[in-house]
Amino acid sequence: MKNSHLISIALLAMASTSLIAQQTGFSRVLLQTQDLSTPGKVVVQARAEFDPGVAAGRHTHPGEELGYVLEGQLELRIDGQPPKMIKAGETFFVPEGLIHDGINTGTSKAKVLATYVVEKGKPVATPAK
Numbered sequence: 001m002k003n004s005h006l007i008s009i010a011l012l013a014m015a016s017t018s019l020i021a022q023q024t025g026f027s028r029v030l031l032q033t034q035d036l037s038t039p040g041k042v043v044v045q046a047r048a049e050f051d052p053g054v055a056a057g058r059h060t061h062p063g064e065e066l067g068y069v070l071e072g073q074l075e076l077r078i079d080g081q082p083p084k085m086i087k088a089g090e091t092f093f094v095p096e097g098l099i100h101d102g103i104n105t106g107t108s109k110a111k112v113l114a115t116y117v118v119e120k121g122k123p124v125a126t127p128a129k
Contacts, residue, residue, distance in 0.1 A: 025054035028114075036117070044116040044124050050074065050104035058101045058128040063118030065094040072110030074102045099128040 031045040041063070048056065050072070073087045079099040086092050094100050104110040116124050 023054070023057060025051035026056055028056075035120070040120050041117060042120045044118060046114050046116070046124075048102075048112045048114055050102065050110040050112075052104055052107050052109070055101050055103040058099055059125045060097055060099055060128055061094065061116055061118055061125055062122040063096050063116055066115045066117075067092045067094075068113045070111040070113055072104060072108050073106040074110050074112065075105045077101045077103065 026048070028046050028048045031047060033042055033044045035042055047070075050056070067086075068091050069086050069088050071088050073085060076084045076086055076092050076094075077100060078084075078094060084092065085105070102112070118124055
């Protein structure tokens with residue numbers, strides 16, 4: 001039980017660290033991290049906010065991303081696919097390992113609820129080259 005608690009704290013710290021390095025006009029706030037019943041997987045939930053014209057930056061995840069646009073709109077760019085416009089009330093999905101970016105193409109702040117099902121012990125997001 002004690003080891004499980006320490007592992008959870010370490011994972012929360014790792015997830016928080018990977019979500020902190022952010023550019024001006026973009027923020028991602030960790031809401032929760034939970035172990036899953038699937039061995040080696042965790043779920044991380046975060047709220048992201050984009051100022052108009054700001055991008056998250058090209059990145060990947062060690063698992064899937066499920067997103068819901070709460071306010072505003074985003075252009076989702078996944079390498080090798082045409083850009084997709086996602087507006088408030090719409091959802092999106094990014095498969096594991098695909099390089100992608102989200103850009104606020106609107107005139108007001110965009111807010112997104114993102115849920116990541118990722119490999120335990122890995123950073124939630126890694127900048128793409």
